[in-house]
Amino acid sequence: xxxxxxxxxxxxxxxxxxxxxxxxxxxxxxxxxxxxxxxxxxxxxxxxxxxxxxxxxxxxxxxxxxxxxxxxxxxxxxxxxxxxxxxxxxxxxxxxxxxxxxxxxxxxxxxxxxxxxxxxxxxxxxxxxxxxxxxxxxxxxxxxxxxxxxxxxxxxxxxxxxxxxxxxxxxxxxxxxxxxxxxxxxxxxxxxxxxxxxxxxxxxxxxxxxxxxxxxxxxxxxxxxxxxxxxxxxxxxxxxxxxxxxxxxxxxxxxxxxxxxxxxxxxxxxxxxxxxxxxxxxxxxxxxxxxxxxxxxxxxxxxxxxxxxxxxxxxxxxxxxxxxxxxxxxxxxxxxxxxxxxxxxxxxxxxxxxxxxxxxxxxxxxxxxxxxxxxxxxxxxxxxxxxxxxxxxxxxxxxx
Numbered sequence: 001x002x003x004x005x006x007x008x009x010x011x012x013x014x015x016x017x018x019x020x021x022x023x024x025x026x027x028x029x030x031x032x033x034x035x036x037x038x039x040x041x042x043x044x045x046x047x048x049x050x051x052x053x054x055x056x057x058x059x060x061x062x063x064x065x066x067x068x069x070x071x072x073x074x075x076x077x078x079x080x081x082x083x084x085x086x087x088x089x090x091x092x093x094x095x096x097x098x099x100x101x102x103x104x105x106x107x108x109x110x111x112x113x114x115x116x117x118x119x120x121x122x123x124x125x126x127x128x129x130x131x132x133x134x135x136x137x138x139x140x141x142x143x144x145x146x147x148x149x150x151x152x153x154x155x156x157x158x159x160x161x162x163x164x165x166x167x168x169x170x171x172x173x174x175x176x177x178x179x180x181x182x183x184x185x186x187x188x189x190x191x192x193x194x195x196x197x198x199x200x201x202x203x204x205x206x207x208x209x210x211x212x213x214x215x216x217x218x219x220x221x222x223x224x225x226x227x228x229x230x231x232x233x234x235x236x237x238x239x240x241x242x243x244x245x246x247x248x249x250x251x252x253x254x255x256x257x258x259x260x261x262x263x264x265x266x267x268x269x270x271x272x273x274x275x276x277x278x279x280x281x282x283x284x285x286x287x288x289x290x291x292x293x294x295x296x297x298x299x300x301x302x303x304x305x306x307x308x309x310x311x312x313x314x315x316x317x318x319x320x321x322x323x324x325x326x327x328x329x330x331x332x333x334x335x336x337x338x339x340x341x342x343x344x345x346x347x348x349x350x351x352x353x354x355x356x357x358x359x360x361x362x363x364x365x366x367x368x369x370x371x372x373x374x375x376x377x378x379x380x381x382x383x384x385x386x387x388x389x390x391x392x393x394x395x396x397x398x399x400x
Contacts, residue, residue, distance in 0.1 A: 009188065013146070014041065014179075014181070014182050015178040015180065015181050016179045018185045019085075020046045023153060025154065025187070026197060029057050030080045031083045031084070032059070032068045038087055038123065042085045042179070046083075065091070069101065072084045072110075078205055081161075081199075082108050083109050086112065087175060088115035088129045089117065089118060091112060091132060095132065095136065098133055098136045101138070105166040105233070106166070106168060107165070108169075109157055109169050110168065111171050113175045114127045114172055115175040116128060116129075122362040125176055126362060127142075128328040134336070138167070139168065140304045140305040141302060143172065143178065143276065144277060144280055144300060146181065147254070148256050149178060150187065151252070155248050159244050161201075163203050167230070172304075192252070196251055238310075257300065259308035260315060263282075266297070268320060269296070269320065269321065270322075270379060272296065272298050272375070273298075274298075274300065276327070279298060288372075294375065301337070312344055313345070319352070321379070324337050324354065337356075342354055355378065355387075356386055357387075357388050358390065360391075370390050370391055
């Protein structure tokens, strides 16, 4: 939510252009990407910005997303501030290198224009692609709208480059719903961003003046410790995400929440939990249901990795019912975020009534009506297991 009363800096921009402008303000030095819908406009705009001399950076055209990630890995290893972006199958192809970037503790910032994975081929939005790499060691933040996408990218560099963290960070923005939607956004000035985000000062980097080895072979007596240290850095990142969000709010007048954002949660009987652009629809549905006398709240996951278990436990009071609405699924298992939430309450003195709902896969609409259906089922505690698909076309299923 934009809180500034001034119209200075307000522009109506496509989401992809807004993200490109944010990366420009962060003074990325090396940018590499391969076009794939729906993130293509981001890097197209950045290519134009660099070509026009508005940003002094190297823009590297490559032949695949694997190569794009490899370019920013190498550039970051030499101490440069880097950026890349992808979607869907491109994220899957990039995933091998993302594990390497995280393992090398390189603070690469990237965007995911969230899109369904094949097959069947689908170019519309869900969040399966970013969830696919949830275990890679990449921090994941999810934007509700284009203003938050701008603010998140500026915060992302400060979080990732913090010497207490030094991990890659991915800002996830729902494909088409945000990337191709024009919205009013406030863009800070270059001076304001420079004051908030100083030049990157790498702790370790490759240079002939001080040779070192990165990514060396790790025997069994060393590998486990390396993974432990990445896990500990993820845990530390929780505090840094909150710290940076609060600083950003003080300076720029916009604070959307650090790890989670609560909307009418304190007195809610049923809480809808989700991330990304569907949170706005959740808030609309919650308001409409409150007008009907139902106490419904919304808990937005702003950070998915690291998973904010402690913040969620603080937000949810005993006795509340939590409906986790997900745009991704672990086929043959539970809803992925649902499983994370259940784990957050393992061995706690109380556990809310939790159910997972799969919705919006492949761009299917998540409407206030479908969310009201979910709340009704939560209130009735309808039997049917811990996972339910919302909005299935039963006729299509019968056809087989």
